[in-house]
Amino acid sequence: MSPRRPKASSSMAAAAMPLAELEQWLQARVDQHPAATGLPMLDGYVAAIVAGPVSMSPLDWICPLLAIDADAFNHGGTPEFAAISAVALRHNEISQILSTTPNQFAPMHRRQPNGVVDPRPWCQGFYAAMRLRLSAWAPLLDASNVNHRLLLPILLHCRDDQAGPLLGPPRTGRETRDSLRNAHLDIPAAVEAMRQYWMPIRYARAR
Secondary structure, three states, X not given: OOOOOOOOOHHXXXXXXXXXXXXXXXXXXXXXXXXXXXXXXHHHHHHHHHHOOOOOOHHHHHHHHHOOOHXXXXXXXXXXXXXXXXXXXXXXXXXXXXXXXHHHOOOOOEEOOOOOEEOHHHHHHHHHHHHHHHHHHHHHHOOOOHHHHHOHHHHOOOEOOOOOEOOOOOOOOHHHHHHHHHHHHHHHHHHHHHHHHHHHHHHHHHO
16 A cells, blocks of 8 residues: 555555454554544544544554554555554545435444443544644634534544543533533534534645
């Protein structure tokens, strides 16, 4: 696989690590500080790469995601290459869905023991990918920009480096709790809207 661009192929699919195995592999690498330690975080991270403001070399985003060296791209048959292939396949899958059937895009959220959807790991993964090129995301991070609202269903669930709410302490009350509980429902449409928002800028930068 060329490190310049993830490319779907039958050989990549054959080389890819199954997702359940990929999650176990990530969890075993926690001490190496991968950007994702589970599938929801990985899925959110990859979604931000697909829908974000800049096209990035796979080396620039897959290496921190998996906590691997660039040389891992050059050696097939290794667990690292199998993980790379699995990530590239998910990248291409999300890109294909958003390009052709965006209404079918479904983030990999898990549920808490009480059955409530937990969007926090997915959103934290999305934000981790944003931080790779945070200055490029600046227009949507500007609260005065009407499109800032597209990030809110995601950033509402994110934590800063001190483990505090990224957007500050939420207001108290039932309405706020209900809003947080249901914000994940807006994420699929927000991701597609962000992809559309960035598309002219992203492709202009890529020329």
